[in-house]
Amino acid sequence: MKDLDEREERRSALKGLGCSRKRVEDVRFTQGKGHYVDDISMPGMLHGDFVRSPYAHARVVSIDASKALALPGVVAVLTAKDLEPLSLHWMPTLAGDKQMVLADGKVLFQGQEVAFVVAKDRYIAADAVELVEVEYEELPVLVDPFEALQSDVVLREDIKDAKEGAHGPRKHHNHIFTWEEGNAEATEQAIGAAEVVAEEMIYYHRTHPCPLEPCGTVASMDKVNGKLTIWGTFQAPHVVRTVASLLSGIEEHNIRVVSPDIGGGFGNKVGVYPGYVCAIVASIVTGVPVKWIEDRMENLMATAFARDYWMKGRIAATKEGKITALDVHVTADHGAFDACADPTKFPAGFFHIVTGSYDIPVAHVAVDGVYTNKAPGGVAYRCSFRVTEAAYCIERMIEVLAIELGMDAAELRRINFIKKEQFPYQSALGWEYDSGDYHTAWDKALKAVDYEGLRKEQAERVEAFKRGETRKLLGIGLTHFTEIVGAGPVKNCDILGMGMFDSCEIRIHPTGSAIARLGTISQGQGHATTFAQILASEIGLSADSITIEEGDTDTAPYGLGTYGSRSTPVAGAATAMAGRKIRAKAQMIAAYLLEVHDDDLEWDVDRFVVKGAPERFKTMKDIAYAAYNQAIPGLEPGLEAVSYYDPPNMTYPFGAYICVMEVDVDTGEWEVRQFYALDDCGTRINPMVIEGQVHGGVTEALAIAMGQEIAYDEMGNCKTGTLMDFYLPTAWETPNYTTDFTETPSPHHPIGAKGVGESPNVGGVPAFSNAVHDAFRAFGLRQSHMPHDHWRIWKIAQSLGLHQ
Amino acid sequence: MAKKLVTLTVNGETHELAVEPRELLIYVLREKLRLTGPHVGCETSHCGACTVDLNGKSVKSCTVLAAQADGAEITTIEGIGKPDALHVLQEMFREHHGLQCGFCTPGMITRAYRLLQENPTPTEEEVRFGISGNLCRCTGYQNIVKSILAAAEQMNAMKEAAE
Numbered sequence: 001m002k003d004l005d006e007r008e009e010r011r012s013a014l015k016g017l018g019c020s021r022k023r024v025e026d027v028r029f030t031q032g033k034g035h036y037v038d039d040i041s042m043p044g045m046l047h048g049d050f051v052r053s054p055y056a057h058a059r060v061v062s063i064d065a066s067k068a069l070a071l072p073g074v075v076a077v078l079t080a081k082d083l084e085p086l087s088l089h090w091m092p093t094l095a096g097d098k099q100m101v102l103a104d105g106k107v108l109f110q111g112q113e114v115a116f117v118v119a120k121d122r123y124i125a126a127d128a129v130e131l132v133e134v135e136y137e138e139l140p141v142l143v144d145p146f147e148a149l150q151s152d153v154v155l156r157e158d159i160k161d162a163k164e165g166a167h168g169p170r171k172h173h174n175h176i177f178t179w180e181e182g183n184a185e186a187t188e189q190a191i192g193a194a195e196v197v198a199e200e201m202i203y204y205h206r207t208h209p210c211p212l213e214p215c216g217t218v219a220s221m222d223k224v225n226g227k228l229t230i231w232g233t234f235q236a237p238h239v240v241r242t243v244a245s246l247l248s249g250i251e252e253h254n255i256r257v258v259s260p261d262i263g264g265g266f267g268n269k270v271g272v273y274p275g276y277v278c279a280i281v282a283s284i285v286t287g288v289p290v291k292w293i294e295d296r297m298e299n300l301m302a303t304a305f306a307r308d309y310w311m312k313g314r315i316a317a318t319k320e321g322k323i324t325a326l327d328v329h330v331t332a333d334h335g336a337f338d339a340c341a342d343p344t345k346f347p348a349g350f351f352h353i354v355t356g357s358y359d360i361p362v363a364h365v366a367v368d369g370v371y372t373n374k375a376p377g378g379v380a381y382r383c384s385f386r387v388t389e390a391a392y393c394i395e396r397m398i399e400v401l402a403i404e405l406g407m408d409a410a411e412l413r414r415i416n417f418i419k420k421e422q423f424p425y426q427s428a429l430g431w432e433y434d435s436g437d438y439h440t441a442w443d444k445a446l447k448a449v450d451y452e453g454l455r456k457e458q459a460e461r462v463e464a465f466k467r468g469e470t471r472k473l474l475g476i477g478l479t480h481f482t483e484i485v486g487a488g489p490v491k492n493c494d495i496l497g498m499g500m501f502d503s504c505e506i507r508i509h510p511t512g513s514a515i516a517r518l519g520t521i522s523q524g525q526g527h528a529t530t531f532a533q534i535l536a537s538e539i540g541l542s543a544d545s546i547t548i549e550e551g552d553t554d555t556a557p558y559g560l561g562t563y564g565s566r567s568t569p570v571a572g573a574a575t576a577m578a579g580r581k582i583r584a585k586a587q588m589i590a591a592y593l594l595e596v597h598d599d600d601l602e603w604d605v606d607r608f609v610v611k612g613a614p615e616r617f618k619t620m621k622d623i624a625y626a627a628y629n630q631a632i633p634g635l636e637p638g639l640e641a642v643s644y645y646d647p648p649n650m651t652y653p654f655g656a657y658i659c660v661m662e663v664d665v666d667t668g669e670w671e672v673r674q675f676y677a678l679d680d681c682g683t684r685i686n687p688m689v690i691e692g693q694v695h696g697g698v699t700e701a702l703a704i705a706m707g708q709e710i711a712y713d714e715m716g717n718c719k720t721g722t723l724m725d726f727y728l729p730t731a732w733e734t735p736n737y738t739t740d741f742t743e744t745p746s747p748h749h750p751i752g753a754k755g756v757g758e759s760p761n762v763g764g765v766p767a768f769s770n771a772v773h774d775a776f777r778a779f780g781l782r783q784s785h786m787p788h789d790h791w792r793i794w795k796i797a798q799s800l801g802l803h804q
Numbered sequence: 805m806a807k808k809l810v811t812l813t814v815n816g817e818t819h820e821l822a823v824e825p826r827e828l829l830i831y832v833l834r835e836k837l838r839l840t841g842p843h844v845g846c847e848t849s850h851c852g853a854c855t856v857d858l859n860g861k862s863v864k865s866c867t868v869l870a871a872q873a874d875g876a877e878i879t880t881i882e883g884i885g886k887p888d889a890l891h892v893l894q895e896m897f898r899e900h901h902g903l904q905c906g907f908c909t910p911g912m913i914t915r916a917y918r919l920l921q922e923n924p925t926p927t928e929e930e931v932r933f934g935i936s937g938n939l940c941r942c943t944g945y946q947n948i949v950k951s952i953l954a955a956a957e958q959m960n961a962m963k964e965a966a967e
Contacts, residue, residue, distance in 0.1 A: 026898040029906030030890070030913060032841020032881030039840040122831070123824065212845045212853055212907045212941045263843070263907030264941050296846040524905025524942045692901045692943060699944030723850035723939070730936040731945040 003614075010605045015544060016537030017751065020688035023529040025522070034261040037231050038293050040218045046075055048279050048292040049125035051115040051132045052302070053107035056143070056373040056716020057155070058136040060103050063115055068131040073124035075286060077132060078116040078278060080104040088247060091277055094270075094495060095347060096166025097176070097338035098158075099376060101274045106139070108155060108336035109375045110718050111301030116278040118290060141716040145310065145333040145370040148174040155336065155371045166338075167347040167369075176338050176369035181352040182429045187364040190325035194316030198404040202396045203785040204389045206308035206333065206374070206710040208300055209381040210726065211523070213263025215303050216293035217276045219283040227254050228284070232276060234259045234551075235269040236561025238519060239495055241553045243272055244280065259551035265523035266700070267379035268304045270341040270563050275303075297721045304341075305374070305710050306381030308333040309389045313397045321407050323416050326360050326428075328393060330367040332378075338369060340378030341563070342385045343493035343500060349385025350484050352429035356394035357438050357482045357654060358416040363428040373716045382700050382761040384485045384564040391481045395766035396783065399478075399773060403782055408455075409774075410446060413480050414439065424747070431484065433652045434746050434754075436680070441742045442480055445656035445678045448740060451476075454660060462778045471666050477659035477771025481763040485755045486569025486651045495560060501646040502570035503557035504578040506535070508639040510628040512621030513545035516578070519559010520571040521551040525757055526689045527567060531575050533685055534751060538579030539586075540606030540620040557642060565653070565755035568685065569746075574645035576750040581641035585627075589639075590618040592632050651746045651754035655679040657698075657763040661771040665802050668794030670706065670772070672735040677763070680742045682754035691739050694760045698737055701764025703729050705772075707789040727787070776800060810874040814839065815883025823870040830854045830865040833880060841881035841910040845939070852938030855911035856880050862918045864937070881910035884917055892962075893917055893955045902951030904942030912938045916952045924960060928953065 015021045028034055065077035080102040083089040090098045103114040115132050119125035142148040142155060154160050154173045163170060167177035191197055217232035228250055234240045237257040245252040262269060279292040294303065310331040316324045332348065334340060342349040348367035355363050380386065398416075402409040417438040418425050425433040458474045465473060490499030503519040516535055520527060527550060532543040550556055559571060583603065590608035591598045594616055601608040608623070610616040618626075626632070627639040660674040677694050684690055707727035711719045720726040745752025765786075772788045773781055779800045784792065797803060807822040814837060823832055833839045833856065845853035847866050854866040857879035885891035893913050896902070903909040912935065919926065919934040926934060931952050932945070940948060 022898055023901065025906065026903060029903055029909050030894040030897050031885060031887065032839075032910040034906045034909075036840075036843065036907065038844065039834075041835065041838070123826070210941065212851060212905070212939065213843065214845075261906060263845075264905040266941070293844075296848065296851075526904065688901050692904060692947060695944035695946045696904060696942045697944075700941070722848050723846050724848065728851075728939050728941065730939065731932040731949065732936040734932075734945050736946050737944065 007605055014536040014540065014542050014606060016533050017683065017685055019533060019686065021529055021533060021543060021686055023526045025526060025528050036213055036261050036263055037216045037218060037233055040231055042220065042289040045289040045291055046118050046120060046282065046286065047122045047125045048275070048282055048290055049117050049122070049129050050113045050275070050298065051117065051129050051134060053103065053110060053112040053114050055107060055136050055138055056110045056141045057108060057139040059106045059139060060114065061135040061137050064133040065115065067133065068117060068128040071124065071128050071131060073120040074117065074128045075120070076118040076282065078102065078282065083281065086281065088277060088281060091247060091272065093337055093339040095338040095340040095342060096344065099337035099339055101277045109373050110716055111298065111375060113274040116282065118282045118286070141373045142174070143372055143374060143712045143714060143716050145331050145372055148370050148372050155373065174371045176334055176371060177347050178366060178368050179347045180366045182364035183362055184364045186362045187325050187327050190362050191314055191316045191327060194324050195319045196404055197314060197316045198397065198401040199314045200397065200400045200783050202311045202313060202393050202783065204307045204309045204311065204392050205786055206305050207381065207704050207708050208305050208710050208726065209266035209268035209379065210300065210728065211264030211266050211268050214294045214296060214299040215269060215273060215275065217279050218289055218291045219280040220289035221283040221287055223287045227256065228280070229256045229258065230280060231258045231260055233262055233269045235265045235521060235523065235563050237521060237551055238553050238558045239498055239561060240272060242498060243496065248280065257553045259521045262521065262523040266382045267306060267341065267563055269523070270379055271304055271339060273303050296723060300710065300726055301718045301721050302375055304377035304379040305335065306377065306379050307389060311389065311393045313393055315397045315401050317401060317405065321405050321412050321415055323358055323360050326355055326363040328354055328365045332367055332369045333372050333374065334369050334378050335372055335374040335376040337376040339376035341380060343487055343495060345492065346385060349380065349387070351386040351390045353387055353431060353482065353484045354390040354394050355427050355429055356391060357418060357480045359418045359422065360428055365429065374712060380564055382697060383758045384483060387483055388762045388765060391762045392766050395479050395481065395770065399770055400782060403777065409478050410451060413478070414442060417442065432649060433482065434649055434748055435744050436652060436654055437742065437744050438480060438654060441654065441656045441678055441680055444740065444742065445658055445676060449658050449660070449674065449676050471664060473663045473665060473775040475661040475663055475771035475775030477661065477767040477769065477774055479657045479763050479767040479770060481766070482652055482654045483565070483759050483762050484650050484652055485565035485758065486647055487564055487566055488570065488647045489649065490646045498560060499646070500560045501644050502559040502566065502574050503642065503644045504571060504574040505557045505642040506578045506582055506640060508582060508624045508627065510625050512541060512624040514541055515547045515549060516575060517549045517556040518571045518575065519557050520562040520567040523562065525567065525693070530686045530689055531572065534572055534575045535579050538576055539582050565758045568753050568755045569651045569749060570645055570647055572753055573647060573750050574643045577645055578641045578643035581643065582639060585639060586620060586623045588635060589623045589626050589632060593618050593626055648748050651682065651749060653679065653681045653754040653756060653759050655759050655763045657767040659767040659771040661775065663772065663775040663793060665797040668790035670793065675735055675737045676740065677737055677760060678740040678742065679756055679759055680744050681756035681759065682743065682745045682749065683752035684741065684743060685753060690756050693757045694739050695737055697758065697760025698764040699729055699734050701761045702734065702768055703727055705765045705768035705786055705788060707787045709787050808871050810870055812873055812876060812878055814878045815880060825869070825871050827870045828866055829868040829870045829873050832870040833865060839880050839882050843907055843910065845907065850939065852915065853908050853911045855914045855938060857914055857918055862915050881914050884913065891917065892958050896951040896955040896958065900947050900951040900954055902943065902948045908938060908940045912940065912948060920956055920959060924956060926956060
């Protein structure tokens with residue numbers, strides 16, 4: 001017993017896996033000493049600003065910069081003509097398309113970059129933007145993807161006659177690709193033969209990640225030594241370096257990319273934007289540092305929207321509710337350029353996780369990408385690639401099917417869940433789910449909220465409403481989601497040809513502390529805290545003695561960055577594997593020091609102990625010192641390791657979310673009375689950080705489901721360009737959340753962790769939306785598109801005849 | 805543009821500065837005085853990342869002209885606590901995981917600092933209302949509210965002990 005206590009004491013001193021360790025980042029952040037890109041100031045630094053298009057579709061007749069250039073303090077005004085000799089007036093997108101850096105002959109969306117002004121300070125740059133005279137000739141605007149596919153109006157004249165795109169044949173001049181997965185024939189057959197079929201169009205509206213810090217960069221070309229340094233809001237700094245090298249012709253070793261502290265990313269900071277390219281070119285030309293920071297309006301109008309998927313679902317089942325087939329056809333509005341951030345082979349991301357948590361024997365999906373006069377993007381806003389769209393689609397279709405069957409939606413889910421013993425599970429759309437125990441999670445969730453009691457209360461409320469005693473309805477929003485995160489493996493997943501592995505490099509210092517560098521970059525997730533915990537448990541040094549560094553391509557090993565919840569599944573695995581290499585060498589050193597054979601030693605928390613002789617041991621601290629001060633035969637000095645980890649599979653976190661919402665029929669106002677979130681992210685590294693991720697992710701889901709959208713009028717004007725119109729919840733209407741968990745480790749991840757950052761957004765959106773729908777189910781509501789703002793909820797009540 | 809001479813007392817230190825009449829306070833603080841704690845998140849006074857304390861009131865420094873602040877006493881996050889003497893709020897935000905990316909944090913703590921002087925014993929509802937001009941994209945506010953309530957409790961206990 002005493003031994004056990006002593007061991008536990010040593011274990012807890014490490015602050016390793018499972019410890020709610022306080023975050024090391026917070027010390028500087030709480031004192032205002034974070035270091036974000038706009039905090040960078042360098043002698044002689046110039047400021048860039050954009051002239052942007054007021055039109056959604058227009059020919060650029062002329063650009064006259066003479067008045068701007070005459071303004072004192074203006075250094076240059078760049079247009080496409082200036083970039084053309086460098087072949088930088090267009091740039092490749094992550095999706096195999098190309099995008100104008102500056103308007104080349106025409107503009108295709110409101111807010112598009114037309115000219116780049118470089119001036120001595122931000123005020124002069126803004127003045128000069130006003131002085132650039134651009135003459136436009138308006139063209140017909142297409143904002144509806146269905147109309148775009150029928151229209152004679154050609155949006156992309158540069159590829160008007162191309163029959164093939166990056167992802168196969170194009171059917172129309174505004175069509176980008178068709179992408180399919182699954183068995184169309186068998187699915188049609190099953191739907192044709194089914195006892196019950198539910199069909200519905202589900203729209204997941206266009207929105208935006210809108211991190212509090214907008215995008216920006218400082219590019220600095222040092223002409224003396226030929227080195228280009230680029231600081232910026234980059235979720236994937238190493239990929240930015242490779243792209244910058246390929247585009248500029250500067251050798252990769254002469255480019256250093258640094259992601260300093262990042263004020264939230266949520267997918268917004270994965271892509272490469274015209275502002276980065278222009279700042280780099282301007283610095284190369286002028287030889288001084290050039291800063292470009294977008295403002296909020298530019299952020300919302302031009303960099304990286306998310307979603308905009310029209311999903312036509314058909315789900316077939318037996319009369320008892322056993323699902324027999326699923327078919328989904330998506331019309332995907334990609335805007336003016338296909339700039340989706342997806343692994344190369346997957347133009348619709350991992351949308352084919354759309355069978356969700358259910359054992360569906362046959363399925364088929366097809367996605368048509370379409371050009372419109374809207375901003376480019378299509379990033380994964382706090383989700384793995386197109387997974388939130390998929391989860392929303394299936395979780396809505398389940399609800400619609402429940403209505404069709406006259407069944408309870410919780411029971412319908414339960415009878416269709418993939419069973420625990422079916423894992424690893426092969427889905428009809430080609431995925432191998434690693435592990436799961438959905439029934440346990442579901443039962444725990446229903447019990448926690450007293451589901452039966454809630455249904456009873458809801459039925460009573462409906463009766464009271466009918467009797468005229470209340471004007472508020474009660475909605476119970478159910479969701480059981482399955483995520484797919486942690487891309488690679490390399491054989492399936494790449495970004496611009498770079499395989500989606502990740503990396504960790506560890507150096508143990510002689511006195512028993514360490515530094516580890518990773519290919520990822522934190523944007524608030526707390527990597528400096530949690531990765532040190534993974535390592536502490538692997539190598540037996542306290543997390544407090546381990547520095548974690550990311551984001552500087554001159555020092556960190558190459559990695560694909562942080563998005564799609566891939567940091568823990570991939571870089572976290574690399575960290576554990578590199579730690580194990582350290583331990584393997586440490587074992588040999590310990591064996592030498594203790595004069596025993598390697599095999600006579602066993603690992604015990606923070607030390608190697610001679611088997612059967614616990615008093616004879618060497619701690620990792622002893623070993624670290626010996627690695628540097630002893631000549632050990634057959635061993636190199638030092639204690640370092642590096643691991644590049646190519647994951648064998650993705651991980652499949654899952655969860656059960658339940659939202660209880662009061663909806664006012666007369667005003668459309670809503671109030672979240674209760675929100676219960678059960679997450680299973682496999683092994684839990686830091687419960688405090690997990691809980692924080694869930695709170696934040698569910699709040700972003702609340703925003704998306706209940707009000708947040710990027711909306712355009714028929715002229716292609718963006719109607720939601722400021723935080724006055726674009727909804728970010730405040731503390732006032734954001735509810736408190738109850739978090740819970742089950743723990744089903746991933747069988748293929750070295751420590752069993754699955755990733756959690758994006759689950760709450762994936763599960764949260766359908767939970768809120770289903771609550772709104774459920775409130776009106778008794779009155780015949782089947783489907784109403786998000787966002788469910790007060791006006792739209794009022795309209796639901798109006799259309800159902802609930803207003804006197 | 806003709807410049808105007810202004811005097812600002814920031815975190816106890818007095819500065820005389822020549823500013824353009826149109827220059828915003830946030831840029832004078834960030835770029836002239838190099839106090840980069842307050843941030844620019846929206847420039848339309850919605851997000852509150854630029855919140856500073858001006859003559860005893862929380863203001864959004866992205867919509868205050870430096871010229872308007874002439875003669876003012878200003879406190880930024882840099883003046884609220886020092887590395888060897890953190891303010892209770894700074895400690896409680898860390899203790900209760902009241903921050904993630906850190907971008908809203910300086911404005912949030914600066915707002916909470918004033919809120920707790922306006923109302924030393926706020927209810928949860930009063931805290932939520934009191935910080936509703938400061939947006940956070942990461943935390944969902946739950947732990948921010950918890951941090952502020954914990955700070956209020958500690959500050960009151962300290963005050964009681966001193967009396």
